[in-house]
Amino acid sequence: NAGVTQTPKFQVLKTGQSMTLQCAQDMNHEYMSWYRQDPGMGLRLIHYSVGAGITDQGEVPNGYNVSRSTTEDFPLRLLSAAPSQTSVYFCASSLGGSNNEQFFGPGTRLTVL
Amino acid sequence: GENVEQHPSTLSVQEGDSAVIKCTYSDSASNYFPWYKQELGKRPQLIIDIRSNVGEKKDQRIAVTLNKTAKHFSLHITETQPEDSAVYFCAATGYSTLTFGKGTMLLVSP
Numbered sequence: 001n002a003g004v005t006q007t008p009k010f011q012v013l014k015t016g017q018s019m020t021l022q023c024a025q026d027m028n029h030e031y032m033s034w035y036r037q038d039p040g041m042g043l044r045l046i047h048y049s050v051g052a053g054i055t056d057q058g059e060v061p062n063g064y065n066v067s068r069s070t071t072e073d074f075p076l077r078l079l080s081a082a083p084s085q086t087s088v089y090f091c092a093s094s095l096g097g098s099n100n101e102q103f104f105g106p107g108t109r110l111t112v113l
Numbered sequence: 114g115e116n117v118e119q120h121p122s123t124l125s126v127q128e129g130d131s132a133v134i135k136c137t138y139s140d141s142a143s144n145y146f147p148w149y150k151q152e153l154g155k156r157p158q159l160i161i162d163i164r165s166n167v168g169e170k171k172d173q174r175i176a177v178t179l180n181k182t183a184k185h186f187s188l189h190i191t192e193t194q195p196e197d198s199a200v201y202f203c204a205a206t207g208y209s210t211l212t213f214g215k216g217t218m219l220l221v222s223p
Contacts, residue, residue: 040215101162104156106156
């Protein structure tokens with residue numbers, strides 16, 4: 001099993017550009033989440049999904065879109081990048097229900113100029 | 114929603130000392146409390162977790178305690194080693210998503 005994978009590892013964007021961060025898992029996990037990590041702020045939830053076709057907003061959803069067309073994939077789209085979106089982005093997955101242990105991907109470091 | 118407070122934000126200890134990190138949570142419905150360790154440039158890794166039907170759990174040098182009445186839980190690391198140096202995050206959840214504390218940077222000096 002590859003676990004949770006994310007691409008790209010690093011990305012530099014200009015203000016106003018759009019892009020998609022990819023996340024995939026091969027553990028047949030129902031639950032998937034996107035977090036951003038900023039210095040001194042911990043991990044903040046952007047969007048999450050409890051199954052294919054179902055998504056919901058987390059603590060900091062503005063400027064981001066998600067979709068979940070398959071169990072395996074959960075892409076995060078930045079619609080019009082802003083310098084405030086410079087961060088490290090982590091995707092995570094879990095079985096869900098009473099089994100809450102989350103498995104994290106390796107992260108994507110995004111810089112918006 | 115859930116709110117998790119974590120203290121201290123930084124903790125420096127000598128090798129062999131014990132380290133304690135404390136967290137409080139706000140939602141009494143939360144029933145799962147994991148602790149993650151994150152080394153520089155790496156992803157968070159689960160090191161220990163506890164559920165609300167248990168008061169304490171140990172795994173070698175690491176232990177976690179939970180006080181549901183007071184809504185706080187703590188991570189205890191004994192006989193610290195330099196390789197324990199990292200950022201530690203607590204989290205809480207009752208359902209599908211985790212709410213994290215802001216993290217504690219632990220530095221263990223030889």
